[in-house]
Every structure is written in structure tokens, then in C-alpha cells.
Amino acid sequence: MSEDLEQLKQRISLLEYLQRRNWTPRRVGLRQEFVGLCPLHAETRPSFYVNARKNLFFCHGCQRGGDLIRFVELSEHLSFRETIAYLKQDFALPVDHTLLEEVAAFYQMQLQRHPEAVEYLRQRGLHDPDLITELGIGYAPGGNLRRHLADLGYSFDLLLRAGLINDQGHDAFCRRVIFPCRQQGRMINLYGRSIGAAFPHRLLPRSKGGLFAWESVRACSSAILVEGLFDLASLWQAGFRNTTCGIGTHLTPAQCSQLCDQSGRYVYIAFDQDPNHAGQRASRLLAQRLESADLRVRIVALPPGHDPNSYMVAGATAADFRACLQQAYSL
Numbered sequence: 001m002s003e004d005l006e007q008l009k010q011r012i013s014l015l016e017y018l019q020r021r022n023w024t025p026r027r028v029g030l031r032q033e034f035v036g037l038c039p040l041h042a043e044t045r046p047s048f049y050v051n052a053r054k055n056l057f058f059c060h061g062c063q064r065g066g067d068l069i070r071f072v073e074l075s076e077h078l079s080f081r082e083t084i085a086y087l088k089q090d091f092a093l094p095v096d097h098t099l100l101e102e103v104a105a106f107y108q109m110q111l112q113r114h115p116e117a118v119e120y121l122r123q124r125g126l127h128d129p130d131l132i133t134e135l136g137i138g139y140a141p142g143g144n145l146r147r148h149l150a151d152l153g154y155s156f157d158l159l160l161r162a163g164l165i166n167d168q169g170h171d172a173f174c175r176r177v178i179f180p181c182r183q184q185g186r187m188i189n190l191y192g193r194s195i196g197a198a199f200p201h202r203l204l205p206r207s208k209g210g211l212f213a214w215e216s217v218r219a220c221s222s223a224i225l226v227e228g229l230f231d232l233a234s235l236w237q238a239g240f241r242n243t244t245c246g247i248g249t250h251l252t253p254a255q256c257s258q259l260c261d262q263s264g265r266y267v268y269i270a271f272d273q274d275p276n277h278a279g280q281r282a283s284r285l286l287a288q289r290l291e292s293a294d295l296r297v298r299i300v301a302l303p304p305g306h307d308p309n310s311y312m313v314a315g316a317t318a319a320d321f322r323a324c325l326q327q328a329y330s331l
């Protein structure tokens with residue numbers, strides 16, 4: 001029981017618990033200290049202090065203090081035993097990837113309800129409904145995810161920890177097309193591409209995982225590696241199903257070792273042809289890294305300023321892209 005209790009106390013942050021109950025903190029002095037109006041007695045000047053690192057509170061007005069359990073006893077007028085039961089119920093943690101599945105399903109449902117999202121996909125050249133479904137592409141309009149998940153019983157703290165909402169309770173993904181990222185069938189992250197003015201790329205604060213759709217690409221003797229998920233989607237749509245994506249030009253060690261799991265594999269790097277040559281530089285660095293691991297690497301040169309997605313949107317056909325692959329050069 002006491003070990004259980006320690007785990008419970010460690011798992012639940014007092015600060016998050018208070019914020020979920022609309023306590024408004026102000027940071028004081030040291031970074032981990034906060035002050036606000038006391039939730040336990042009526043006051044007009046803040047005297048309720050929380051030390052987030054120690055997970056403790058103290059009120060200089062009513063002279064009460066302690067840990068999360070003490071706070072719940074006082075605020076909910078519960079006995080110690082009742083408090084434990086209350087907290088356990090409140091924080092029964094569902095498995096994370098189940099939560100992400102819920103989120104992705106919700107966003108998928110939103111896609112058809114928001115013409116601006118469908119229009120955005122059309123502009124990016126994605127028109128195959130089967131592919132859109134297969135990739136699980138959805139849309140986060142913003143402002144409705146939290147309520148949906150609360151109805152399903154997910155707590156504020158859990159959503160906050162998952163990075164799905166910010167500490168003001170607003171949805172983290174707003175006006176973004178969503179691609180679910182899976183690894184061995186499990187959903188491990190969500191990628192959101194802004195359809196508005198916000199910073200274009202966003203992932204939840206956790207690992208981006210392995211190469212996208214690697215399970216279906218790894219059996220191929222050659223792989224096309226692209227930067228972005230829209231590049232991948234448009235190449236898949238054009239029939240290049242051996243395309244995978246590292247989400248960005250920098251591969252994690254795990255992604256690199258996936259590509260290298262079969263020596264002699266041909267890897268076609270098809271990164272953006274940026275005017276500042278950043279994509280080209282990244283291609284060469286990666287090519288060196290992969291060649292030293294016994295892969296046969298080719299760098300695909302697209303017309304200046306293009307990435308695979310914009311190239312296809314501009315009217316290139318599968319044959320055009322195939323020609324680019326044939327003309328790809330080695331270091």
C-alpha cells in the first residue's frame with residue numbers, strides 16, 4: 001500500500017492537479033515556486049505557495065500545508081482512505097497509444113466536416129480517398145478535442161502530459177492536417193501540418209519514432225527517402241510505394257539502423273531542392289553516413305525549388321519522377 005501511495009504521489013503533480021481545478025498560479029523567485037489565492041480559505045491577496053519540485057503546498061493565511069493527499073483531504077473533506085480511492089480513480093491512466101488512437105480517429109472524422117481541410121489536401125495534390133483513409137489522415141480544427149476526450153473520461157492532466165493540450169487547456173493542434181505515425185502497428189506520435197500561418201510542422205513532444213511505414217517498405221530492395229509526409233503521400237499516390245519518410249532531413253540513429261538492416265539496399269534520397277541548398281547539403285551528409293554502412297545511395301535531383309510533393313502538384317507524372325530516379329547520382 002505505501003509503495004503504491006508513493007507511486008501515486010509521484011505520478012500526480014500537485015501543480016497540475018490545482019491547475020486542473022482552475023487555480024491560477026504566478027511564478028515566484030525560484031523557478032519551481034508558485035503562488036496564488038488559497039483554495040482552502042477565502043482571501044484576496046495570494047498566500048498559497050506551491051513548490052512544484054517537492055510537490056508540496058503551504059498557505060501563510062490559514063497555516064495549512066502538506067502534499068497532494070493532504071490537499072485533497074482538506075479541499076474535498078475526505079478521509080485519508082477516501083482520498084486515496086478518489087485519486088486512484090481520478091488518475092486511472094489509460095495506455096498512451098490508446099489515447100492517440102482515439103485522437104487520430106476523432107481527427108479523421110473531422111476531416112470531411114471541414115471543407116478547408118479537404119481543399120488543402122486538394123491543393124497539395126492528394127485526391128485519392130482510399131490513400132487518405134489508408135494513411136489515416138485527419139484534421140484538427142482546434143477547440144474541440146479536449147471536450148471530446150473529457151467525455152471519454154480522459155483527465156486534463158493526462159492530456160496535458162500527452163502534449164495534446166497546453167496549460168491553458170487549448171488544443172495543441174489547431175488548423176492542422178494530421179498524419180498518425182505508427183511503429184509496428186502502434187501509434188506513437190501525431191504529425192500536424194498547419195494549413196494556416198502557424199509554424200508548419202508540429203509533432204507531439206515525444207519520439208518521432210522510426211521511419212514512416214517502414215514495415216511495408218523494408219521488404220523492398222530499394223527505398224525512396226523523403227523529408228515530409230506530403231512528399232510520401234504524393235509518391236505513394238503515384239505508385240511509388242517503396243517511399244518512406246524520416247520527418248525532417250536528420251535521421252535518428254534508430255531510423256538509420258532501419259535503413260541499414262539490409263546491406264546493399266538502394267536508397268534514393270529525395271529531399272527538398274532548397275534555394276539555400278540546405279536540402280542538398282543534408283542529402284550529401286546523409287549519403288555519406290549511409291554509404292559507410294554499405295548501402296548504395298543515390299541523390300535525386302528534382303527541378304530547382306521543388307520537393308517531391310510540389311513536383312507532382314506542378315504536374316509531373318509517375319514517369320517523370322521515374323526519370324528523376326534513373327538520373328539520380330551517387331557521391
Ligand SMILES: [Zn+2]
Nearest residue numbers: 038041059062
Ligand atoms: Zn489558506
